[in-house]
Amino acid sequence: MTKIFNRYNRRSIRKNLRNKLTFYEIILWSKLKNRQINNRKFRRQHGIGNYIVDFFCPELKLVIEVDGANHSFDEKSEQYDTERKKYIESQGIKVIRFGNNEIKDNLIGVLEVVYKETSANHPKPLLGKEGSNYQIHN
Template sequence: MTEFFNRTSEKAKRQELRNNMPPVEVILWSRLKGRQLLECKFRRQYSVGAFVIDFYSPEIKLGIELDGDSHFREGGPECDRERQEYIESFGIKIIRFLNPEVYDNLDGVLEVIAREITGRRAGRTPCPPSKGGRRYEHRWHQTVDRSRSELATFLREAERNREHWIRFAKACEMESRRAGNITRENKWGTQYSAPPRCSRVR
Protein backbone atom coordinates (compact mmCIF):
# COMPACT_ATOMS: atom_id res chain seq x y z
CA MET A 1 0.00 0.00 0.00
CA THR A 2 3.05 2.26 -0.02
CA GLU A 3 1.98 3.55 -3.43
CA PHE A 4 -0.89 5.33 -1.65
CA PHE A 5 0.49 6.24 1.79
CA ASN A 6 3.03 9.06 2.17
CA ARG A 7 4.08 8.93 -1.46
CA THR A 8 7.36 10.57 -2.40
CA SER A 9 5.50 12.73 -4.92
CA GLU A 10 3.58 14.34 -2.03
CA LYS A 11 6.65 14.90 0.20
CA ALA A 12 7.06 18.60 -0.63
CA LYS A 13 3.38 19.24 0.12
CA ARG A 14 3.64 17.48 3.49
CA GLN A 15 6.75 19.43 4.46
CA GLU A 16 5.15 22.72 3.45
CA LEU A 17 2.09 21.97 5.58
CA ARG A 18 4.22 20.93 8.58
CA ASN A 19 6.26 24.11 8.36
CA ASN A 20 3.15 26.31 8.18
CA MET A 21 0.73 24.72 10.61
CA PRO A 22 -2.10 27.05 11.66
CA PRO A 23 -2.30 27.85 15.40
CA VAL A 24 -5.23 25.48 15.99
CA GLU A 25 -3.21 22.53 14.65
CA VAL A 26 -0.20 23.53 16.75
CA ILE A 27 -2.38 23.47 19.87
CA LEU A 28 -3.78 19.99 19.21
CA TRP A 29 -0.42 18.62 18.07
CA SER A 30 1.15 19.76 21.35
CA ARG A 31 -1.17 17.30 23.12
CA LEU A 32 -0.91 14.41 20.63
CA LYS A 33 2.81 14.21 19.86
CA GLY A 34 5.13 11.91 21.77
CA ARG A 35 2.39 9.36 22.55
CA GLN A 36 0.90 11.66 25.22
CA LEU A 37 -2.64 10.40 24.67
CA LEU A 38 -3.04 6.77 25.82
CA GLU A 39 0.42 5.93 24.39
CA CYS A 40 -1.00 6.24 20.87
CA LYS A 41 1.42 7.41 18.18
CA PHE A 42 0.12 10.12 15.86
CA ARG A 43 1.81 11.59 12.81
CA ARG A 44 1.05 15.04 11.44
CA GLN A 45 0.34 15.83 7.79
CA TYR A 46 0.09 12.23 6.59
CA SER A 47 -0.84 11.74 2.95
CA VAL A 48 -3.20 9.19 1.46
CA GLY A 49 -3.10 9.39 -2.30
CA ALA A 50 -3.12 13.08 -3.19
CA PHE A 51 -4.83 14.07 0.07
CA VAL A 52 -3.19 15.02 3.37
CA ILE A 53 -4.71 14.20 6.77
CA ASP A 54 -4.00 16.69 9.57
CA PHE A 55 -3.17 13.95 12.12
CA TYR A 56 -3.06 10.19 11.64
CA SER A 57 -2.38 7.11 13.78
CA PRO A 58 -1.22 4.15 11.67
CA GLU A 59 -1.63 1.85 14.69
CA ILE A 60 -5.43 2.14 14.71
CA LYS A 61 -6.02 3.76 11.28
CA LEU A 62 -7.58 6.86 12.82
CA GLY A 63 -7.41 10.26 11.13
CA ILE A 64 -8.21 13.64 12.69
CA GLU A 65 -9.25 16.66 10.64
CA LEU A 66 -9.67 20.25 11.86
CA ASP A 67 -12.15 22.37 9.90
CA GLY A 68 -11.66 26.12 9.59
CA ASP A 69 -13.50 28.76 7.57
CA SER A 70 -12.21 27.49 4.22
CA HIS A 71 -14.15 24.25 4.64
CA PHE A 72 -17.46 26.14 4.61
CA ARG A 73 -16.93 28.21 1.49
CA GLU A 74 -18.80 27.40 -1.71
CA GLY A 75 -17.95 23.86 -2.82
CA GLY A 76 -16.00 23.15 0.38
CA PRO A 77 -18.37 20.60 1.96
CA GLU A 78 -18.65 18.65 -1.32
CA CYS A 79 -14.85 18.50 -1.67
CA ASP A 80 -14.51 17.39 1.96
CA ARG A 81 -17.08 14.64 1.45
CA GLU A 82 -15.38 13.26 -1.68
CA ARG A 83 -11.98 13.48 0.00
CA GLN A 84 -13.20 11.68 3.11
CA GLU A 85 -14.88 8.91 1.09
CA TYR A 86 -11.61 8.26 -0.74
CA ILE A 87 -9.56 8.13 2.48
CA GLU A 88 -12.09 5.91 4.26
CA SER A 89 -11.98 3.45 1.36
CA PHE A 90 -8.63 2.35 2.85
CA GLY A 91 -10.28 1.43 6.16
CA ILE A 92 -9.30 4.70 7.83
CA LYS A 93 -11.81 6.38 10.12
CA ILE A 94 -11.90 10.18 10.02
CA ILE A 95 -13.18 12.28 12.92
CA ARG A 96 -13.61 16.02 12.43
CA PHE A 97 -13.56 18.99 14.80
CA LEU A 98 -14.28 22.66 14.22
CA ASN A 99 -11.48 25.08 15.07
CA PRO A 100 -13.50 26.75 17.88
CA GLU A 101 -13.91 23.36 19.56
CA VAL A 102 -10.14 23.07 19.92
CA TYR A 103 -9.75 26.66 21.12
CA ASP A 104 -12.65 26.59 23.60
CA ASN A 105 -12.89 22.94 24.66
CA LEU A 106 -9.55 21.20 24.12
CA ASP A 107 -10.11 18.71 26.93
CA GLY A 108 -13.45 17.74 25.40
CA VAL A 109 -11.80 17.18 22.01
CA LEU A 110 -9.11 15.01 23.61
CA GLU A 111 -11.79 13.02 25.44
CA VAL A 112 -13.50 12.22 22.12
CA ILE A 113 -10.18 11.18 20.58
CA ALA A 114 -9.36 9.04 23.64
CA ARG A 115 -12.67 7.21 23.31
CA GLU A 116 -11.97 6.55 19.62
CA ILE A 117 -8.52 5.19 20.45
CA THR A 118 -9.91 2.83 23.08
CA GLY A 119 -12.73 1.70 20.81
CA ARG A 120 -10.46 1.12 17.80
CA ARG A 121 -7.98 -0.84 19.90
CA ALA A 122 -10.70 -3.03 21.38
CA GLY A 123 -12.28 -3.49 17.95
CA ARG A 124 -9.11 -4.85 16.39
CA THR A 125 -8.41 -7.23 19.30
CA PRO A 126 -9.37 -10.83 18.35
CA CYS A 127 -12.28 -12.32 20.31
CA PRO A 128 -11.26 -14.97 22.85
CA PRO A 129 -11.67 -18.58 21.63
CA SER A 130 -14.82 -20.39 22.69
CA LYS A 131 -12.95 -23.62 23.48
CA GLY A 132 -9.57 -24.03 25.11
CA GLY A 133 -6.84 -21.41 24.71
CA ARG A 134 -7.13 -20.18 28.28
CA ARG A 135 -3.76 -18.44 28.14
CA TYR A 136 -4.77 -16.55 25.01
CA GLU A 137 -8.13 -15.65 26.55
CA HIS A 138 -6.39 -14.28 29.64
CA ARG A 139 -4.18 -12.05 27.47
CA TRP A 140 -7.25 -10.81 25.58
CA HIS A 141 -8.99 -9.76 28.79
CA GLN A 142 -5.78 -8.10 30.00
CA THR A 143 -5.67 -5.99 26.83
CA VAL A 144 -9.30 -4.86 27.14
CA ASP A 145 -8.96 -4.13 30.87
CA ARG A 146 -5.78 -2.08 30.27
CA SER A 147 -7.53 0.04 27.61
CA ARG A 148 -10.46 0.69 29.94
CA SER A 149 -8.11 1.61 32.77
CA GLU A 150 -6.15 4.03 30.57
CA LEU A 151 -9.35 5.73 29.42
CA ALA A 152 -10.63 6.04 33.00
CA THR A 153 -7.33 7.61 34.07
CA PHE A 154 -7.46 10.09 31.19
CA LEU A 155 -11.06 11.09 31.96
CA ARG A 156 -10.21 11.71 35.61
CA GLU A 157 -7.29 13.93 34.57
CA ALA A 158 -9.52 15.82 32.11
CA GLU A 159 -12.05 16.46 34.88
CA ARG A 160 -9.30 17.79 37.18
CA ASN A 161 -8.13 20.13 34.40
CA ARG A 162 -11.68 21.38 33.87
CA GLU A 163 -12.06 22.14 37.57
CA HIS A 164 -8.70 23.96 37.54
CA TRP A 165 -9.80 26.32 34.77
CA ILE A 166 -13.14 26.97 36.47
CA ARG A 167 -11.27 28.03 39.61
CA PHE A 168 -8.91 30.13 37.50
CA ALA A 169 -11.83 31.93 35.80
CA LYS A 170 -13.47 32.66 39.16
CA ALA A 171 -10.20 34.01 40.58
CA CYS A 172 -9.81 36.28 37.54
CA GLU A 173 -13.37 37.55 38.01
CA MET A 174 -12.75 38.36 41.69
CA GLU A 175 -9.47 40.18 40.97
CA SER A 176 -11.07 42.15 38.16
CA ARG A 177 -13.97 43.17 40.40
CA ARG A 178 -11.55 44.37 43.07
CA ALA A 179 -9.66 46.38 40.44
CA GLY A 180 -12.94 47.93 39.31
CA ASN A 181 -12.31 47.40 35.58
CA ILE A 182 -15.51 45.63 34.57
CA THR A 183 -16.79 47.11 31.31
CA ARG A 184 -17.36 44.41 28.67
CA GLU A 185 -18.52 40.80 28.59
CA ASN A 186 -16.15 37.89 28.12
CA LYS A 187 -16.69 34.17 27.41
CA TRP A 188 -17.55 33.40 31.07
CA GLY A 189 -20.36 35.96 31.15
CA THR A 190 -18.36 38.45 33.24
CA GLN A 191 -17.41 41.84 31.81
CA TYR A 192 -13.79 42.97 31.62
CA SER A 193 -12.17 46.06 30.17
CA ALA A 194 -8.80 44.26 29.93
CA PRO A 195 -7.55 40.72 30.56
CA PRO A 196 -7.10 40.42 34.34
CA ARG A 197 -3.76 39.38 35.76
CA CYS A 198 -4.16 36.32 37.95
CA SER A 199 -1.75 34.20 39.85
CA ARG A 200 -1.98 30.55 38.84
CA VAL A 201 -4.61 28.60 40.76
CA ARG A 202 -3.40 25.39 42.34
Protein backbone atom coordinates (compact mmCIF):
# COMPACT_ATOMS: atom_id res chain seq x y z
CA MET A 1 0.00 0.00 0.00
CA THR A 2 1.41 3.39 -1.01
CA LYS A 3 1.57 6.01 1.70
CA ILE A 4 -0.25 9.15 0.58
CA PHE A 5 -0.40 11.20 3.79
CA ASN A 6 2.58 13.21 5.05
CA ARG A 7 5.29 11.52 3.05
CA TYR A 8 8.64 11.74 4.80
CA ASN A 9 10.43 13.31 1.82
CA ARG A 10 8.11 16.36 2.05
CA ARG A 11 8.48 16.79 5.82
CA SER A 12 10.76 19.85 5.77
CA ILE A 13 8.54 21.56 3.18
CA ARG A 14 5.45 21.05 5.37
CA LYS A 15 7.28 22.36 8.42
CA ASN A 16 8.51 25.41 6.52
CA LEU A 17 4.99 26.15 5.26
CA ARG A 18 3.56 25.83 8.78
CA ASN A 19 6.04 28.44 9.95
CA LYS A 20 5.17 30.80 7.08
CA LEU A 21 1.39 30.88 6.99
CA THR A 22 -0.10 33.85 5.18
CA PHE A 23 -2.06 36.46 7.13
CA TYR A 24 -5.41 35.02 5.99
CA GLU A 25 -4.31 31.44 6.66
CA ILE A 26 -3.45 32.55 10.21
CA ILE A 27 -6.91 34.08 10.63
CA LEU A 28 -8.66 30.94 9.40
CA TRP A 29 -6.34 28.65 11.40
CA SER A 30 -7.17 30.59 14.57
CA LYS A 31 -10.81 29.53 14.06
CA LEU A 32 -10.10 25.92 13.01
CA LYS A 33 -7.49 24.85 15.55
CA ASN A 34 -8.26 23.21 18.89
CA ARG A 35 -11.50 21.63 17.65
CA GLN A 36 -13.41 24.93 17.74
CA ILE A 37 -15.88 23.96 15.02
CA ASN A 38 -18.01 20.85 15.60
CA ASN A 39 -15.22 19.35 17.68
CA ARG A 40 -13.40 18.53 14.42
CA LYS A 41 -9.62 18.17 14.33
CA PHE A 42 -7.89 20.10 11.56
CA ARG A 43 -4.25 19.84 10.57
CA ARG A 44 -2.41 22.61 8.79
CA GLN A 45 -0.06 22.14 5.84
CA HIS A 46 -0.87 18.46 5.57
CA GLY A 47 0.62 16.25 2.87
CA ILE A 48 -1.63 14.32 0.50
CA GLY A 49 0.40 12.50 -2.13
CA ASN A 50 2.88 14.95 -3.61
CA TYR A 51 0.69 17.89 -2.63
CA ILE A 52 0.49 19.92 0.55
CA VAL A 53 -2.92 21.31 1.47
CA ASP A 54 -3.58 24.28 3.74
CA PHE A 55 -5.96 22.54 6.17
CA PHE A 56 -7.15 18.94 6.43
CA CYS A 57 -9.79 17.27 8.59
CA PRO A 58 -8.87 13.56 8.53
CA GLU A 59 -12.13 12.43 10.15
CA LEU A 60 -14.24 13.91 7.35
CA LYS A 61 -11.65 13.74 4.57
CA LEU A 62 -12.11 17.46 4.03
CA VAL A 63 -9.52 19.88 2.64
CA ILE A 64 -9.78 23.64 3.01
CA GLU A 65 -7.61 25.74 0.71
CA VAL A 66 -6.95 29.47 0.98
CA ASP A 67 -6.23 31.14 -2.35
CA GLY A 68 -3.96 34.09 -1.73
CA ALA A 69 -3.19 37.22 -3.68
CA ASN A 70 -0.33 35.37 -5.39
CA HIS A 71 -2.72 32.69 -6.60
CA SER A 72 -2.57 33.47 -10.29
CA PHE A 73 -5.00 32.14 -12.80
CA ASP A 74 -2.72 31.72 -15.77
CA GLU A 75 -3.12 28.56 -17.80
CA LYS A 76 -0.25 26.71 -16.12
CA SER A 77 -1.48 27.47 -12.58
CA GLU A 78 -5.03 26.58 -13.50
CA GLN A 79 -3.88 23.25 -14.95
CA TYR A 80 -1.83 22.50 -11.81
CA ASP A 81 -4.82 23.31 -9.56
CA THR A 82 -7.09 21.11 -11.67
CA GLU A 83 -4.67 18.15 -11.54
CA ARG A 84 -4.11 18.65 -7.81
CA LYS A 85 -7.84 18.79 -7.04
CA LYS A 86 -8.50 15.77 -9.26
CA TYR A 87 -5.85 13.73 -7.43
CA ILE A 88 -7.06 14.75 -3.97
CA GLU A 89 -10.69 14.01 -4.86
CA SER A 90 -9.64 10.64 -6.33
CA GLN A 91 -8.54 9.75 -2.78
CA GLY A 92 -12.11 10.33 -1.55
CA ILE A 93 -11.32 13.77 -0.13
CA LYS A 94 -13.54 16.82 -0.61
CA VAL A 95 -11.88 20.16 -1.40
CA ILE A 96 -13.36 23.57 -0.59
CA ARG A 97 -11.61 26.85 -1.42
CA PHE A 98 -11.77 30.37 -0.08
CA GLY A 99 -10.01 33.46 -1.36
CA ASN A 100 -8.24 35.98 0.83
CA ASN A 101 -10.99 38.49 0.09
CA GLU A 102 -13.67 36.09 1.31
CA ILE A 103 -11.84 35.64 4.61
CA LYS A 104 -11.19 39.38 4.88
CA ASP A 105 -14.67 40.59 3.94
CA ASN A 106 -16.88 37.71 5.10
CA LEU A 107 -15.17 35.60 7.76
CA ILE A 108 -18.53 34.73 9.34
CA GLY A 109 -19.78 33.42 5.99
CA VAL A 110 -16.60 31.37 5.48
CA LEU A 111 -16.96 29.85 8.95
CA GLU A 112 -20.63 29.08 8.29
CA VAL A 113 -19.62 27.10 5.19
CA VAL A 114 -17.00 25.21 7.23
CA TYR A 115 -19.57 24.63 9.97
CA LYS A 116 -22.05 23.16 7.48
CA GLU A 117 -19.38 20.97 5.89
CA THR A 118 -18.27 19.67 9.27
CA SER A 119 -21.86 19.15 10.43
CA ALA A 120 -22.45 16.61 7.69
CA ASN A 121 -22.19 13.08 9.06
CA HIS A 122 -22.29 14.42 12.61
CA PRO A 123 -25.25 13.14 14.64
CA LYS A 124 -25.41 16.25 16.83
CA PRO A 125 -23.43 19.24 15.56
CA LEU A 126 -21.27 20.90 18.20
CA LEU A 127 -18.98 23.88 18.36
CA GLY A 128 -15.87 23.45 20.43
CA LYS A 129 -15.17 20.92 23.14
CA GLU A 130 -17.94 22.13 25.43
CA GLY A 131 -20.68 21.52 22.87
CA SER A 132 -22.03 25.04 23.08
CA ASN A 133 -24.52 26.39 20.59
CA TYR A 134 -23.08 27.52 17.29
CA GLN A 135 -21.38 30.85 17.78
CA ILE A 136 -18.47 32.44 16.05
CA HIS A 137 -16.18 34.62 18.11
CA ASN A 138 -14.03 37.22 16.40
